[in-house]
Amino acid sequence: MAALALGSWAQASTAAVAALPPARYGQPLALAPGVFALPGGLEGAEPDNQGAVGNLGLIDTLAGPVLVETGGSYRLARWAISEARRLTGRRPVLAVITQARPEFLMGGAAFEEAGIPVLAHADTAELMALRCHECLRRLRADLGEAAMRGTRLVLPGRRIEAGLSLELGGRRIELLHLNGHTSGDLVVLAADRGVAFAGALVPAGRIPEIDPGREATPWRAALRRLGRQEGLRTLVPGYGAPGPAAGLVDAVEAYLAALESQVQALLDAGVDLLEAQRRVELPAWRGWARYEAFHKRNVQRQYLAAELRWLGGVPDPGAPR
Template sequence: MKGTDQFLRRAWVAAFAACVAMRVAHADATTDRAPVQPPHPLTVPVPVQVAQGVYVMEGNGEAVAPANRGVVANNGFIVGKRGVTVIDTGSSYRYGRAMIEAIRAITPLPVERVIITHQAPEFVFGAAAFRDRDIPILAHRRAAELIRDRCWICLKNLRRTLGEDEMAGSRVTVPDHTVDSTTTLDSGGRALQLLYFGPAATPGDLAVLDTATGVLFAGGLVSVGRIPELRNESIPGWLAALRKIGSLDVHIVVPGFGPPVAPGGIAPTGAYLRELDAGVRRAYASGAGLSEAMRTVQTPDFRQYRLYPTAQPANVQRLYLQLEKQ
């Protein structure tokens, strides 16, 4: 019954409140400051050219773990006539430095801008390596706010998972340029559309479209072969964003996790979200408590996806708690 889950919910809320209360004590340890130099290099994915001047560095799509050194998410860069635009920066300062070296092996042109698509930790902590080179960093305003307010917690978790050595020099780096809506900009001599569809997977998701080639970096909006993780928002806005992506003139979609796909390859992300939402609503309407719903609500078509054993019950929990607030 729902009443039997009050303790579980109270414990969850109390744990979150305790983390927030620790923020001031840890602010000096996580804010943007001079880095510690990493003692040994990191091998990053080889940049793969998916269209003229557009390169993808594909992570392995797994959960962050010492064995993969946090190299799990996708990022990439776009080479223009006069400079390079970087899309997302990996999970550590060491990754950001290695990414800069990988770009130098492709082109002598300077990096002119970094674009962060959303605030998930696997995408943001390499930004400090670019900040140290005075390279502008851009994100949606809401993503920048969340990086400032919450990413110190993510950094603590990454240090605990990967170790202080692996995360040496990593720090919270708040973007110094922001946008509030869809924007077209010239970056490095290429026209890029920064697409904002409203709150979706997170409040500040951006997708980046290279108009010359039709390559779309979808960031947190699309996951291929990996369970999408609900973070800050509910499902309707996410599904609406996916529909809008489907209406664009796009040739290749680079997901946040998993291999680049044709536009039709984004459909499983929406299918999972709809199936998950329907399952949680049925469980809630039937009177199932939170712990029971986390155990019994399944999405069978996606059992073979990465992170299913951990992300599925976590997603159920988040949706269930949202229903309780309605």
């Protein structure tokens, strides 16, 4: 009887998955020979998009393709691995996670199953262990158990403490450690093609989301360093359409500069946090995705960081060292 019940549950579970919309990203965008973006949505994870939020990347090498991000679920990662094989004729040899964002890292189980190593900065792995079990719980609540079937948190097996230059199959791939959006930010640069994948460090047409305990100043500094990167021409943002690197970087830096300036002015004037959240409106960016979801929270996090610095709790991140 128990076996019959288990079989019925398995059939029902399989049927529930089969009834879902396809778990996949958009049509691959060829950016340069052997370099592709796999585009995802600008908004949050929801049943209609099956968690395919943000952009994945693919850099082909003679050794096999490297994927940028593992995707938002086990099902999405399975699709990405299959798509990499379709585009290149080869099995992926590595995946790189740029930041501890759930839409970029929840596909780890599929990569582990396929024997494909996953690399991230050590700080990203630490953040994943600290908070991504809760991210997974929320995704299951938002998307449903069927959509997240097979998804579990798998920490990256390869971890780096600084930037790294990879030589794979005749191609040089630079992993730039920029410490902006999070302390473990990596930008993945196909050096010979002038194409970089920036993850959440550079969203396009989407409000940047300041991480808890972070602020605009180091993020802006990271953007300036990225903008000076020699040979960089095309940028794949974490969200939104790829384009010329300078324009995408400048747009994000402008939002963060305006946020930082207005928050600091209100703090200097003695305005409290709740009033600052009410007053700091940036209409030039209101048309960007996630403005309502992220902007007031960004004001809060920027205010608290600036206030702590004013109280003497932390050094000025913009001060020379």
